[in-house]
């Protein structure tokens with residue numbers, strides 16, 4: 386890093402979770418250290434205030450020039466028959482480069498979060514869904530049903546910006562909004578307490594029993610009569626009361642975080658959520674809202690889908706894109722020896738390191754990852770801090786520009802990928 390000039394940046398977009406809050410205030414001192422001075426959260430502080438260590442490209446742990454590292458990476462990919470590109474912690478421009486290189490070398494692509502995001506994708510592909518945007522939530526929600534999560538551990542400012550916001554476009558008294566937590570145990574529900582001090586309704590159950598509870602709620606909303614008096618410790622009468630309130634609401638929103646639904650066939654529970662939303666829409670307005678998002682997962686899937694027609698867990702080995710959310714899982718491919726070179730990308734997070742594998746490993750990542758064991762390591766700058774970029778928000782309908790807050794001597798991911806492609 387070099388040539389920092391002390392400055393303060395207003396309305397910075399934070400890429401540390403899927404909310405992409407665009408109101409963060411960041412100060413940069415003359416040494417290049419960033420401080421979140423306003424509108425941040427613990428997650429954004431970790432992201433922006435991380436002390437950056439200096440590192441250089443390396444081959445088998447030995448420092449080399451960028452050109453040598455790029456040439457070695459190109460050699461590994463040129464001689465590979467089944468390259469796997471995984472991790473993929475990046476934004477739109479980085480992913481464009483990754484897709485271009487994948488097409489050239491016939492790689493398979495998988496994002497580090499695909500294990501959970503594909504629970505949502507399967508529902509979308511199987512039956513479609515009615516989901517809404519954060520803007521709609523901010524302006525219209527009157528009953529928020531949170532399923533199996535606390536939200537704030539994933540999206541810390543969700544309630545502040547979208548539920549307890551002081552103003553809405555339609556003069557709604559936002560402090561009167563109702564919040565209900567359904568499922569999960571020992572969830573911190575304090576964010577659901579309204580500004581008037583009204584506590585949320587909490588109907589806890591073990592996460593493993595959530596499929597039964599959600600199926601029961603869907604049945605009740607569909608006017609089925611349940612014989613059981615309780616489901617997973619939740620009184621049927623409480624679910625009936627919830628159903629009545631959802632039907633009476635003018636704009637309910639049902640939200641979940643797929644990574645917290647760590648259940649066998651979680652997609653079926655998500656489908657029950659989205660189907661109960663469809664049922665509610667027969668008489669009133671209701672929408673689903675998948676939350677979470679990290680390491681650029683939504684941006685990577687969007688870019689992949691508009692470029693190739695498929696989200697990740699796709700393959701370019703046959704000169705046309707193929708998609709298989711089960712077979713093209715990086716974990717599966719590595720376990721079955723179906724990959725002979727790994728290219729791992731993580732530009733946002735030095736803690737997202739590649740799996741231990743016995744195949745040639747190229748790592749293009751955050752400069753603080755330099756201690757990892759890799760055949761080739763190339764440190765890159767970070768979008769949203771060291772260079773500009775573009776990211777998709779969790780609701781996928783809004784893309785936001787990421788700013789450059791300081792100078793960096795490191796190349797960006799797209800520059801490295803383009804150089805590797807040229808050296809093939």
Ligand code: SF4
Pocket residue numbers: 399400401402403404405406409424425426427428429540541542543
């Ligand atoms: S809630 Fe998410 S996007 Fe907003 S500041 Fe915190 S980490 Fe960044």
